[in-house]
Amino acid sequence: MDGLSKSCATALLAVAALGVSPVCAAKTLWFSGMSWTVRPNGVGGPANNNWCENNAFVDANGYLHLRITRTKGKWCAAEVLSDYPLGYGVYQFQVDGRPDLLDRNAVLGLFSYPTADVGPDTTNEIDIEFAKWGQASGNALNYTVWPVNLSLDPTTRTFPLPLTGNASTHRFIWQRESIRFQSTHGFYDDNRYPIADWTFAPADFAQRIASKPMPLRMNLWLFNKPPSNGKTVEVIIRQFKFTPF
DSSP, X not given: OOHHHHHHHHHHHHHHTTTOOOBOOOOEEEETTEEEEEOOBEEETTTTEEEOGGGEEEOTTSOEEEEXXXXXXXXXXXXXXXXXXXXXXXXXXXXXXXXXXXOTTEEEEEEEOOOTTTOOTTSSOEEEEEOOTXXXXXXXXXXXXXXXXXXXXXXXXXXXXXXXXXXXXEEEEEOSSOEEEEEEESSOSSOSSEEEEEEEOOTTHHHHSOOSOBOEEEEEEESSSOOTTOOOEEEXXXXXXXXXX
């Protein structure tokens, strides 16, 4: 296959589990030293969103932009998917802006998501999500670990997100027996100005913590309703850094 065909195949495989029938445009981006496939135009989960490839792009500074826009009378979300799976290590995201002020119907997801060879939907996933799930108030920072065993429930913790500026760093540290989540004010490689810090370390870790490498996804989507103020939603990811163990 040529490069275009490989990218197209990657995109199709990545969204197949979500029930999407995209028109494959095979758009790829280079961001933070990695290649990413943009989710093609189509309709599918989560929450049966419309997805538009033009709503994800990298600017002249090398920053990733994700947008929710109204396109041809419909609201349209954005997602990118790493072209290679990543395993145990530190996953760190610098968010440039105010995810604490996201519209109450918008969700920003930064997460590892299983391919079919790793497990089905609602398993193995490791999530950092910024969302109020349609509520006017409440905690906006959500950390979730989905189990390996489909019969088990996910484990979630939510935290306030009291940002005072446009710079924040969020990470999860994925190891065999634990996953640690951290968020800090500013752009730092440690948690020196902590917003939240939670470690998930269950005794039955083999049933609850993923052990196989997975692609990383970043998406911005709507939770069942359009933006409450009717305006475009935009998030900027300044940097993603992966440090393997």
